[in-house]
Amino acid sequence: MRASVSTAQDLGMPAIYLHLLAELLNTIGVDEQDLLLRVGLDPARLKSTELRVSQTQASEFVTRAIIESGEPGLGIMLARKLKLPLHGALGTAVMSSRTLGDAMELMTRYLTLRVPHLQISKRENANLVWYIVTCDIDLGPLHGFIMDAMLFGCVSMGAQLTGSVVDGLRILRRCPEPAYFQRFRSQIPVPVEFGATDNALVIPVSRLSLPVRFTDDQLAASSRAQCEEALRQLTEDAGFACRVRRVIETSHPFPPKLARVAGTLFISERTLKRRLQEEEASFQQLVDQVRLERAGDLLRNTTMNLSQIADALGYADAANFTRAFKRWTNTSPSHYRNASRTPGSVPAPTDRILTAG
CATH class of the missing domain: 1.10.10.60 (Homeodomain-like)
Structure with missing residues (x-):
């Protein structure tokens, strides 16, 4: 049996993601300041790219945000706001990679820094690569939000890295198609298949060699070292x-x-x-x-x-x-x-x- 959010090891959630969600709530008429204060969070502190919010508070805020906004598609909306520099050292490492494949390898290794309890595994054949996203805890009602933000955010990330939507990219979702998805389908530039075996990104092998627009070998090396140190520290800071x-x-x-x-x-x-x-x-x-x-x-x-x-x-x-x-x-x-x-x-x-x- 998988642990729940409240009982699992708490590695925290980057505060900046909750800040972005709060800004998003403001645009759709929700008093985000009041909501944050009711959860016990300081709105000003969430602007930090260094701080992490406890997962219990992050989960409560996201759950209340979905309920009080009446918008179950908040994860898709948030995905469009996730610019690479906001992902800290991992974002810098990804941006300075040589190819899309190199960027995906970094995501696979260091995803825990940005989204605790999610893992990416890789499966491939001669033509396609599946980057399969799994979770080691029971996220409950947050599962759909997290998967939406993660998978649709990767579509946006690929476009930021290469200059256009990655040709042949598609998304697989294990869940049945939710009713809210119809409102967003026209805004999503890649095919999405519901009822699949896994939650995954599927990319043609040939597209992994696409060059990244911001390649910088020196910056890539230094930011990867920062990711290694951050991962070590995050593991040590799990007490x-x-x-x-x-x-x-x-x-x-x-x-x-x-x-x-x-x-x-x-x-x-x-x-x-x-x-x-x-x-x-x-x-x-x-x-x-x-x-x-x-x-x-x-x-x-x-x-x-x-x-x-x-x-x-x-x-x-x-x-x-x-x-x-x-x-x-x-x-x-x-x-x-x-x-x-x-x-x-x-x-x-x-x-x-x-x-x-």
Whole structure:
């Protein structure tokens, strides 16, 4: 039996995808800001290309988006917005590949970085190659949305890479044809076969040698190395503390209460504390780590005054924030800001808590 979204290992979902979905909802008349806040997500944090949202929150947001928009075809609509640069290091690696076949090999190896729990396997004969997409958990009602976004997004990706829709490309779907598909059929430039044995992209072997328009061997090598490192780190970050941290990082209001995080992860407060303790972590330590990173970013990259930063980080006033920042970094927020803006000066570190608060 496959695990469900709520019980499977949580590798997180790239926040930028939820940001794109929120923008899409806005265009069809849904109050996306209200919806995000009700799920406990901070809309501003979703614009990051680095952060990952916990899968439980991502699943709740997508499910509510489909229900409240009354649009079951949101996955197809989202696929059209998925431009390659939004896919992080994987998008860069794919764009700088030499051929379409090379790009598909990268997708096969590193898909987990962008869509956790989906895998691509390859089967071929003399004329055709099947890239078969499977899932190792039970996505429930999200399955159709995820497969729509993934498969139809690959059609768009192929066109971005080669300059036109890949000739001979077709999509296979295991499910019966959903009623909503008729409204989108004219917008999809490739044949789609429902009721198939697999969910798959089928590409003529001859088309895999198509050159990619943005080929850059040096960039391809460096971005592939980034993908390898990201995959290693994602695997290492699969512990419980990382799951808790992902919820904290994107939560609204910030910082979240322990009870809210425990509820998001479908566990009791006592269990959350115990499991963190097993990994030699604490909830407050994780909150402080996120606060420190946010503080460094706000001090470096905004003109917000200390009172505004304190408020954004959940402190009662600037004095409390300043004391905490000094405790963490052995320097004041003002000194850190000045140092970060002085050429040749190295600001105090904001990648770790110097003293657990």
